[in-house]
Amino acid sequence: MLLRGGFEMYNERKISSAVINRLPRYYRYLGDLLENDITRISSKELSTKMNITASQIRQDLNNFGGFGQQGYGYNVEYLHSEIKKILGLDRVYNLIVVGGGNIGQALVNYTNFEKRGFVITAVFDVNPRLIGMTIRGVAVYDVDYMKEFVENNKVDVAILTLPRSQANSIANDLVEWGVKGLWNFSHVDLNMQEDVKVENVHLTDSLMTLLYKINEVETEESVNPQTKDDSEE
Amino acid sequence: MLLRGGFEMYNERKISSAVINRLPRYYRYLGDLLENDITRISSKELSTKMNITASQIRQDLNNFGGFGQQGYGYNVEYLHSEIKKILGLDRVYNLIVVGGGNIGQALVNYTNFEKRGFVITAVFDVNPRLIGMTIRGVAVYDVDYMKEFVENNKVDVAILTLPRSQANSIANDLVEWGVKGLWNFSHVDLNMQEDVKVENVHLTDSLMTLLYKINEVETEESVNPQTKDDSEE
The missing domain is CATH 3.40.50.720 (NAD(P)-binding Rossmann-like Domain)
Structure with missing residues (x-):
């Protein structure tokens, strides 16, 4: 029970649920890289692709023992297969x-x-x-x-x-x-x-959140018609 | 653009995306109460039902102007219809x-x-x-x-x-x-x-997260067979 409360356990390490929720996304991106025959990637390149910071990536993956090598980056196939094991996707x-x-x-x-x-x-x-x-x-x-x-x-x-x-x-x-x-x-x-x-x-909740965001834009535009133009590059 | 960056706007107020994500859940619970002919509820009762703190509820709903009255609690129908409007569910x-x-x-x-x-x-x-x-x-x-x-x-x-x-x-x-x-x-x-x-x-990501959590329990149990017994009441 001590292990709970926002933190979970993996091989004696504590892994936050935020990291766990990000793992499938890492797995997906690494799978894409593999499909495109990309064998290694730096945390910086991965960071650009995934739209999270390189330091976040290094921190996340350090939870599971790192995998990265200085000056080389990550071995895509190895990292993919390790995350696969961590997620328990090596069985039926x-x-x-x-x-x-x-x-x-x-x-x-x-x-x-x-x-x-x-x-x-x-x-x-x-x-x-x-x-x-x-x-x-x-x-x-x-x-x-x-x-x-x-x-x-x-x-x-x-x-x-x-x-x-x-x-x-x-x-x-x-x-x-x-x-x-x-x-x-x-x-x-x-x-x-x-x-x-x-x-x-919760599909309906997800759709409602989207509708709220859409309406919010409309409200902003009617309150301040400049907002849209300002935000365009 | 100043309005972005984690915070969003509603009638001159700033509302965090965490609150917005919780709104559909409030709406759902209030709808349930209405169906059960419950016309008013205290933040404490609502808190027990929703498994979040009463102070969180008061804070969340204060973003939209409060709605609660000291010693009375919330008028369920009013709150439900206000959240409906906020979510933009009053149109097609x-x-x-x-x-x-x-x-x-x-x-x-x-x-x-x-x-x-x-x-x-x-x-x-x-x-x-x-x-x-x-x-x-x-x-x-x-x-x-x-x-x-x-x-x-x-x-x-x-x-x-x-x-x-x-x-x-x-x-x-x-x-x-x-x-x-x-x-x-x-x-x-x-x-x-x-x-x-x-x-x-992302359905597959959601399922993977669930499988990770299941495996984690199994790992814990094999590392420390006591864990399960300890956690039972």
């Missing part, structure tokens, strides 16, 4: 979808997940019209079968794409049955015990 | 989807958006099998028609659900043609001018 994960509606089906149909080792093995729903169907080869089961399935299969992550009214109670059941993490698309915050790992994707 | 928005794949289709099929005034009016794709179809009444057009459509219809937001290799170039076109905000689901960061409003939904 078993995911289930709870709620076979639009978003749930879209995620099952998203073949890129499988390429990365995120395998959706079952979908659960209450809708008799969906139960018994398959989506890209993945069976849709009655939620009544979910307990048995989760207890007999090591399920790493449950993807919650179900109505908000049911999300909390089902989330608690899933964790009790052995699911390790919840990827929550339901438009509600989950009230879980502190040690349950949750990542929220 | 015109959205287009660029990329009619799984996620794009799922968003068109998501009827809750429409209820909130987020109306998707067109989908654009390059796939001849999709062009000419309708998704829940929304036509799928050839991307070649997109310029004309955007220039003749006031498009507030383009939802980008297209392959990453094309996202940046199309995003720049859309903004040039008059789109005000980009809701980006493509797995790439958009390199836009500073004044373009962008919200990213």
Whole structure:
């Protein structure tokens, strides 16, 4: 418990959640470099590409033991594969979808997940019209079968794409049955015990934030019509 | 330009982006209270529900002129309607989807958006099998028609659900043609001018972060098998 409170642990080091949230982005950029046959990169070049400071990059990567060499920069392939290991992407994960509606089906149909080792093995729903169907080869089961399935299969992550009214109670059941993490698309915050790992994707909140920003520009322009012109280069 | 740099403007006040990001969550909780016929609430009660401190709530809402009354708390309906106005949710928005794949289709099929005034009016794709179809009444057009459509219809937001290799170039076109905000689901960061409003939904990054957190627990447990027991109440 001492390890929590904003800081997390990796091999005896403390890594802030801000760094952890940036890791997938490093991984993505390094993957792009690899695809373009770029074998090494300085923190300065990477910094320009990623639009963060070089010192931030050095600091972030130092959390995991550095990887950079003075005067050479980073070995892209090595750094990519190390971050892959750190993120735990060197193995396959078993995911289930709870709620076979639009978003749930879209995620099952998203073949890129499988390429990365995120395998959706079952979908659960209450809708008799969906139960018994398959989506890209993945069976849709009655939620009544979910307990048995989760207890007999090591399920790493449950993807919650179900109505908000049911999300909390089902989330608690899933964790009790052995699911390790919840990827929550339901438009509600989950009230879980502190040690349950949750990542929220609140689509409506994200869109609302965007709309606020758009309106703010319009407000600024009407309050001070100069603002737009001033900001242009 | 002076208004930027972490701080944004609302009616002569400066509002941090952290507050703005929390507004949709306030709006959601207040909507829940209204649905449950709760007409007033203290910052303390709201604090318990939302799992943030009461002083944070008072500080956040003070940005918009307070709303609370000593000894009474907040009038839920009033606060809800004020935040609705602040977020600009008292009008209808015109959205287009660029990329009619799984996620794009799922968003068109998501009827809750429409209820909130987020109306998707067109989908654009390059796939001849999709062009000419309708998704829940929304036509799928050839991307070649997109310029004309955007220039003749006031498009507030383009939802980008297209392959990453094309996202940046199309995003720049859309903004040039008059789109005000980009809701980006493509797995790439958009390199836009500073004044373009962008919200990213990087699903794969979000899932990777969750997997890291799950693995971290496993690492902790193998390093120190006591951790789990200690953390249980």
